[in-house]
Amino acid sequence: MFNDKAYPMVAHDEAPLNPQLSTGRALLSVRVKAIRREADNILTYELVHPNAGVLPSFTAGAHIDVRIRDDLKRQFSLCNAPGERNRYVIAVLREKAGRGGSMAMHNDVREGNLLSISEPRNQFPLAGQEAEFHLLLAGGIGVTPMMAMAEALEARRARWHMHYCTRNPEATAFRARIEPLIAAGKVTLHHDGGDPSQGLDIKALLTCYEAGSHVYFCGPPGFMSAIKTSVNAWPAHSIHCEYFTSSEENAELDNAPFQIRVKHTGDVLNVPADGTIVGVLRENGFAIDTDCEDGYCGTCITRYLEGDPEHRDSVLSEKERKSYVMVCCARAKGAPLVLDI
Ligand SMILES: Cc1cc2nc3c(=O)[nH]c(=O)nc-3n(C[C@H](O)[C@H](O)[C@H](O)COP(=O)(O)OP(=O)(O)OC[C@H]3O[C@@H](n4cnc5c(N)ncnc54)[C@H](O)[C@@H]3O)c2cc1C
Numbered sequence: 001m002f003n004d005k006a007y008p009m010v011a012h013d014e015a016p017l018n019p020q021l022s023t024g025r026a027l028l029s030v031r032v033k034a035i036r037r038e039a040d041n042i043l044t045y046e047l048v049h050p051n052a053g054v055l056p057s058f059t060a061g062a063h064i065d066v067r068i069r070d071d072l073k074r075q076f077s078l079c080n081a082p083g084e085r086n087r088y089v090i091a092v093l094r095e096k097a098g099r100g101g102s103m104a105m106h107n108d109v110r111e112g113n114l115l116s117i118s119e120p121r122n123q124f125p126l127a128g129q130e131a132e133f134h135l136l137l138a139g140g141i142g143v144t145p146m147m148a149m150a151e152a153l154e155a156r157r158a159r160w161h162m163h164y165c166t167r168n169p170e171a172t173a174f175r176a177r178i179e180p181l182i183a184a185g186k187v188t189l190h191h192d193g194g195d196p197s198q199g200l201d202i203k204a205l206l207t208c209y210e211a212g213s214h215v216y217f218c219g220p221p222g223f224m225s226a227i228k229t230s231v232n233a234w235p236a237h238s239i240h241c242e243y244f245t246s247s248e249e250n251a252e253l254d255n256a257p258f259q260i261r262v263k264h265t266g267d268v269l270n271v272p273a274d275g276t277i278v279g280v281l282r283e284n285g286f287a288i289d290t291d292c293e294d295g296y297c298g299t300c301i302t303r304y305l306e307g308d309p310e311h312r313d314s315v316l317s318e319k320e321r322k323s324y325v326m327v328c329c330a331r332a333k334g335a336p337l338v339l340d341i
Pocket of ligand 1: 074095101102145243
């Protein structure tokens with residue numbers, strides 16, 4: 001039985017992105033109960049309520065923000081079974097070339113520490129019960145949300161299969177959890193030794209679409225681009241993905257200056273070719289909450305009312321793009337982009 005020391009329930013996991021929810025989300029304090037080596041350069045962290053209470057519920061595909069230090073916040077997917085209310089489990093890959101978030105998790109966080117985290121948020125939910133088949137494609141650390149999805153799909157008795165691509169067995173996380181699923185024919189492992197041409201044949205796998213199927217993918221940039229270019233036969237509603245880093249395509253795009261208008265003050269502001277909307281807003285005294293500043297975490301989502309935005313995020317759906325922009329990376333053309341702030 002769960003006791004009364006629960007955090008308030010927040011039931012927005014499956015809801016569309018919403019600026020009120022994505023900024024100023026309540027912070028929770030959790031204790032690091034255990035840290036385990038999961039694979040080469042990957043540690044798992046089991047996080048529990050400090051007074052043995054229950055944690056807010058989550059759905060498969062959700063992530064939490066972890067405040068590693070006051071100036072350092074990173075997102076991590078929940079990889080335990082969504083029904084569990086007594087703990088959150090995250091797995092963190094050490095990124096030697098990163099800005100220090102994963103290194104700080106590996107080097108500074110210890111068992112027994114208290115960590116400040118956000119409530120879970122889900123930008124990568126499973127399709128509903130009407131889906132007839134779920135194809136999960138995981139590359140490297142992108143397996144984390146898929147582990148929760150596999151648990152949820154098993155609980156639903158849904159039809160699903162996961163292809164999990166890693167360099168070698170040593171880099172493969174969750175082996176103990178995955179082995180029975182391999183034996184049951186539900187997970188296939190692919191080791192490419194660092195050469196994608198030796199791994200899963202993504203193009204062949206995605207050539208045909210069967211009505212009722214949904215595909216989910218998460219992994220490093222090369223893996224994501226290979227899937228995006230191979231999934232043309234699948235209708236938009238059946239394609240689901242989550243980026244852990246910004247997409248490779250953004251680096252290639254040219255920037256032109258444009259204007260924004262702040263609806264509530266009427267200010268018209270110039271965004272230069274080498275600037276961002278969020279940078280210009282801050283220079284002019286508007287406080288905007290951001291994390292990744294690269295269009296993949298979803299924190300700075302902002303509603304717009306008029307204008308022609310050029311979206312460069314990896315978070316918003318086509319439907320959401322009709323009303324929202326990610327102000328850390330979006331640009332615009334023509335008349336000023338009117339922001340609802
Ligand atoms: C929704 C969501 C869920 C996530 N879940 C997980 C998870 O379960 N497990 C996990 O390990 N991570 C996860 N991440 C990623 C995680 O939040 C961090 O980004 C990751 O730990 C790396 O943080 P960092 O500060 O070490 O590196 P970051 O600075 O964030 O770098 C991330 C990547 O970008 C590259 N990069 C950074 N700066 C540059 C630059 N200037 N030029 C070129 N490349 C650059 C780095 O090589 C690195 O590969 C998730 C991210 C999101 C948005």
